[in-house]
Amino acid sequence: MEKLSEIKCPKFGSPTTSILKQYQTIHNGARQLLICKDCSNCFSETSNTPMEKLKSPISKIASSLKLRSEGLGLRATGRVLRSNKCTIAEWEKLFANQKETLMLYGFCHQFVSLIFESDELYTVVGKRKEPMESEGWTGVIMDRASRFIVEQKCGKKDSSLFNNVMKTVCKYVDKTGDITFLSDGERRYGNTLFELCSTELRTGKVGRPSRTLPKGVKVRIKNKGNQNHKRGRKRPKYQAPQREHPDTEQNLPDSEIHANHVEAQNAAIRRRNSTFRRKTNTYAKTKEDLQRTLDVHQIIHNFVRPHWTTGKVLSVAIGIISKPLTLETILTMQKAA
Ligand SMILES: [Zn+2]
Missing domain, CATH: 3.30.420.10 (Ribonuclease H-like superfamily/Ribonuclease H)
Incomplete structure (x- = not known):
């Protein structure tokens, strides 16, 4: 059931991929570049996840979600984290898109x-x-x-x-x-x-x-x-x-x-x-x-x-997953095709 760690090729969803190389990001450490064995597509481990193309530290994004989920408004959260309230709302949108x-x-x-x-x-x-x-x-x-x-x-x-x-x-x-x-x-x-x-x-009876x-x-x-x-x-x-x-x-x-x-x-x-x-x-x-x-x-x-x-x-x-998810896990989960 749970295969959160398996990274699929974002092009056609093939699960047969291998690591091509590692690369360094400014705020989020090392990340892997993968290659699809079926279509030779090269992609980052964050492609098709909320973190795709985001440069902000994932810890900061998780903090913003945490503050917001405790009832803090957009502006206040922006002030605490020194971010724009529109940025906070965008992060939220990306996270919300994982609902499906x-x-x-x-x-x-x-x-x-x-x-x-x-x-x-x-x-x-x-x-x-x-x-x-x-x-x-x-x-x-x-x-x-x-x-x-x-x-x-x-x-x-x-x-x-x-x-x-x-x-x-x-x-x-x-x-x-x-x-x-x-x-x-x-x-x-x-x-x-x-x-x-x-x-x-x-019922086998005549009629509608x-x-x-x-x-x-x-x-x-x-x-x-x-x-x-x-x-x-x-x-x-x-x-x-x-x-x-x-x-x-x-x-x-x-x-x-x-x-x-x-x-x-x-x-x-x-x-x-x-x-x-x-x-x-x-x-x-x-x-x-x-x-x-x-x-x-x-x-x-x-x-x-x-x-x-x-x-x-x-x-x-209720038994649909085996262990709790963290905000960071959800932010780095690939969307279902
Ligand atoms: Zn592929």
């Missing part, structure tokens, strides 16, 4: 069962607008047991936001036998999941086949509002709004659905991401700025920072 490569470890892993839950965060992007017009919504999907962040995407609270986060959830559906999606009331998550991955149920969620996939939506009407019947605590596959095991106890861990997590995001914390008028300048900080947060939360209660890094705890 890192999250592949999750998509490739075979889970026995997963319970995902969702929540929305809101911050101001650009000028203050009506909430429904704002691009400051963030949909967060998290694995309930481990707190591993499956996806977080920002934008207007519309169908493309729900599509963007649920597309990622779909990538877990194939490899996981048993997957439950819990929503605290927002129905669009379940509807979107159904649109994206429902399958035709073949009905569609269901894939086998093993459940959606549960918590009923909001008064649980006990004055005289009426007690409403069920949760609903299953999407048609489920008849072979899906119905093994989810009521108690599993209640506690909402994402809400506790949101407090941590607010503390650690300065765009959610500042009391100025503009929290993030653009949607892209906000997404960049969300991606950095997701990478560090999942792959680098030990969880404050267990002391374990989440992606190690």
Whole structure:
């Protein structure tokens, strides 16, 4: 599974490469120049990594990520490290771009069962607008047991936001036998999941086949509002709004659905991401700025920072990698083709 050290030729991805020579850099010590045995392409060990063409010391870039991930703003981080705030933002962008490569470890892993839950965060992007017009919504999907962040995407609270986060959830559906999606009331998550991955149920009967969620996939939506009407019947605590596959095991106890861990997590995001914390008028300048900080947060939360209660890094705890990654490792990792 893990072959972080294997360097592939950036041209066609060939893994058969050999070291041609070493060269010295001003701030980052010796580096290797490699040659591809298949296409004779010569390339540096940093090609196709965030460090490609960067001359700044990797330790300084890692420090900037560390300071930012503790909630320091761009300007303040720039002042501490004597760098321009635009440079800090560029480093962050390069690091954030590693999210796709890192999250592949999750998509490739075979889970026995997963319970995902969702929540929305809101911050101001650009000028203050009506909430429904704002691009400051963030949909967060998290694995309930481990707190591993499956996806977080920002934008207007519309169908493309729900599509963007649920597309990622779909990538877990194939490899996981048993997957439950819990929503605290927002129905669009379940509807979107159904649109994206429902399958035709073949019953052998004549007529149009009905569609269901894939086998093993459940959606549960918590009923909001008064649980006990004055005289009426007690409403069920949760609903299953999407048609489920008849072979899906119905093994989810009521108690599993209640506690909402994402809400506790949101407090941590607010503390650690300065765009959610500042009391100025503009929290993030653009949607892209906000997404960049969300991606950095997701990478560090999942792959680098030990969880404050267990002391374990989440992606190690759920078994998708064998040891925690350092910021330096991620900065020198080749992007997946
Ligand atoms: Zn090659």
